[in-house]
Amino acid sequence: MKVLKVINNNVLSCIDEDGQEVVAMGRGLGFHAHPRSMVNLHLVEKIFRMDSEDMESLKKMFARLPEEHIEISHQVIAYASEVLDRSLRENLYLTLTDHISFAIDQKKGGRSFHNALLTEVRIFYPREYGVGRYALDLIQSKLGIMFPEDEAAGIALHIVNAEYDSSISETVYITQALHDILEILLKDTVLGLRTESIYFDELTVALKFMVMRAFRGEQEPHSQDSRLRVIEEIYPEEYRQAQNIIKAISEKSGHEVAESDAAHLAIYLHRAADPEKRKSEE
Numbered sequence: 714m715k716v717l718k719v720i721n722n723n724v725l726s727c728i729d730e731d732g733q734e735v736v737a738m739g740r741g742l743g744f745h746a747h748p749r750s751m752v753n754l755h756l757v758e759k760i761f762r763m764d765s766e767d768m769e770s771l772k773k774m775f776a777r778l779p780e781e782h783i784e785i786s787h788q789v790i791a792y793a794s795e796v797l798d799r800s801l802r803e804n805l806y807l808t809l810t811d812h813i814s815f816a817i818d819q820k821k822g823g824r825s826f827h828n829a830l831l832t833e834v835r836i837f838y839p840r841e842y843g844v845g846r847y848a849l850d851l852i853q854s855k856l857g858i859m860f861p862e863d864e865a866a867g868i869a870l871h872i873v874n875a876e877y878d879s880s881i882s883e884t885v886y887i888t889q890a891l892h893d894i895l896e897i898l899l900k901d902t903v904l905g906l907r908t909e910s911i912y913f914d915e916l917t918v919a920l921k922f923m924v925m926r927a928f929r930g931e932q933e934p935h936s937q938d939s940r941l942r943v944i945e946e947i948y949p950e951e952y953r954q955a956q957n958i959i960k961a962i963s964e965k966s967g968h969e970v971a972e973s974d975a976a977h978l979a980i981y982l983h984r985a986a987d988p989e990k991r992k993s994e995e
Contacts, residue, residue, distance in 0.1 A: 714752040719743045723783070724775045727752055729760075736761040736771055738787065759787070763803055771807050778814045785855060786810035789848040793872050797840055805875035812871055813848070820858055828863035830885070833892040834870065837921045841869040841876070877925065890924050890965040894958055898982075903950050905987035912984040919981050920958075923974060927966035944976040951979040951986065 717734065718726040722743040729735050739756040746752070761771060775783060786809050794801055819825065828834070835842050845865030853859050874884045898906055907913055945952040955978040959970045 714754065716746050716748055716750050716752055718748060718772075719746050720772060720775045721780055721783075723780060725752060726772055733762070734768060736768065736775070738783075740784075759806075761803060761806065767804055767807060774807060774811055778810065781855060782814040782817060783810055785848070785851055786813050788851060789813070789844065789868070792847055793841075793844045796844065797872070797876065799876055801872070802875040802878060805871065808874070808881065809868065809871045812867065813852075816860070816864055816867070817852065817856065817858060820860060825861060826863065826867075828866045830870075830888045830892055831863050831866045833888050833895060834866040836895065837888065837891050837917050838869050838873055841872040842866060844872050845869040879925075883928065886965075887924055887928055890928075890962065891920065893965070894920060894924070894961055897957060897961065898954070901954055904954060904982060904985075906982070906985045907987050910985060912981070916981040916985045919978065923970070923978070924962055924966070927962045927968050927970050930966075930968045942976075944979050948979050948983045951982040952976070954982055955979040 714727050714729050714735075714737070716725050716727055720726055720736070720743065723738060723740055725737045725742055725746055727735050727737050737752060737757050737760050739758040742753065742756045761768070763771060786806065790801065790805055790809060834845075842865055845868035846862075848868045849860045849862075849865050870884050870888065871881065873879075873888075874881045877884075879887070898904075899908075906916070952975060955975040958978060959972075959975045963970045
């Protein structure tokens with residue numbers, strides 16, 4: 714692999730063995746490198762292969778941003794890949810690095826932003842939010858800059874975007890829909906959901922993927938188990954609320970959600986409901 718251009722001390726534009734342009738990253742990779750020299754492969758930590766438009770954007774971003782901002786983003790993405798154990802879209806390096814650098818510059822200028830979806834990100838994307846918290850601790854340790862928790866949620870949304878191959882606007886819109894659904898559920902005094910229980914965690918996971926599927930126009934195949942037909946009779950309050958949620962999801966996503974989803978959701982609601990609360994309401 715040969716060097717095309719030294720972008721900074723840690724990043725090179727290169728030509729690989731197939732004659733394709735790639736961007737290589739590694740600590741000290743750019744030291745003593747020059748065009749047409751061979752790349753020290755022992756120092757390469759990451760190789761980017763993107764379409765030409767994203768590649769140009771990546772090179773320009775790496776050239777203009779402080780190296781410590783790039784390194785922080787690199788460590789955050791490596792950590793995310795490890796703890797989530799999922800493949801992340803390559804352009805996360807482009808979107809997250811730019812986001813982190815912008816947030817740092819804004820904080821240095823005395824400006825910070827409130828994230829209205831902080832609670833929903835913590836509830837529906839707990840592992841991604843944990844990555845966001847890791848990023849804030851890393852920024853503080855390396856740069857001495859402290860961010861509020863809102864920024865952890867902002868970073869988490871970029872991780873979710875790369876994890877589920879959606880646009881950042883779609884990810885935010887889905888999270889806003891989850892916010893509205895959560896409000897409906899928490900106002901339900903009949904069910905009295907136990908937000909601290911593992912069953913509530915199960916409910917939030919089911920809701921998250923139900924909303925994601927709806928926004929993509931996908932239908933989850935369900936078995937025609939005869940038990941589903943009697944859920945409304947067995948759990949009338951849960952089924953009533955599940956229908957409200959299904960209607961809200963359909964309206965927000967623009968796609969019809971299967972009636973069987975209401976039956977499955979009613980079961981999750983029943984498990985998460987407070988039995989003592991239900992008895993007092995009966």
